[in-house]
Amino acid sequence: MSATCPQCAAPDQSVAVSQALADTTQPLSEPMRALLSPPPEPRPAEEGGLSGAAISLSALAAILGVLGVLSLVRDREDLAGYDPAYRVGYLAGPFLLPLILLAIATIVEVVKRGRRQAAPAPSSPEETTRRQLHARVWQAGWLCRRCQVAFFPEASIRPGFPASPAIPVEQFPLWVMTAAERAFGADARAVAD
Template sequence: MAGLFVLLGVRALSSGDDGDPADTAYRAGYSLGPFLLAVLLLAAAGAAQFLARRRRRLTAERQLPAQRELWQRRRQVWQAAWLCRRCRVAFLPAASVGPDVPASSPVAPEEFPLLVTATADRAFGPGAAAG
């Protein structure tokens, strides 16, 4: 919209004086009004963008402790895992993450991140025993 008003302002400036002895204030408003509207629209858009960016940043900062805790859980499971390079499999030994977590079946290294996520959710999820 602001660009449209700027184009209208340029058109008004380039149209020249039509010989109408109109009031000076009217001529100034007619030629500079579209530019003023464009500036107001750009200021409103800038303020809306600033507020939206601030809201996203505050939301991300509120979620940071939970994200950090999730990362710590997954890192603990990742460190407890074993990788057999000769066999090209990864697995979790029994009770490596917690006393009630069974051993996992061997998985391909490409599937290992999914195993880590699922094991961390099972071992530290809401239904898991505190430990």
């Protein structure tokens, strides 16, 4: 199948996007390849457990806490003549930094888990359907090598779907998502909800 570019009206330099990416005789520039590449694969599921930052901060807090206990056990200074605030500071001081580090580690872990829970599950049926719709629209895309624009010929996405205007390559990924929403309306909206 050949398609006519909506900008130059010539079919001789028009090629399917997938074919343009695979063509080794006329390779595309790296920025253009990145913009025309297929929709990304779903993210792999994140592993559970503590983050590296939380583990490191907790380990450092534990080490400093043990050193604080050892310093209090070894140091038997008589604090009777000192102010009560000084005595409290002297006894609690070695544990202040470990407590701060544990609080930071807890905050880091809570934020990480919140992000993990807020992200959609990569293997959910909605994500799979959305990915299939985007891939289907991406497959219908064409590139005019002369004009350096992408386009969708009439009825290439689905029967009766109108042809697109010339699309700057920078806007191609957004057009893929938008065309999926417009072409498959209810299916795409059900996926978004």
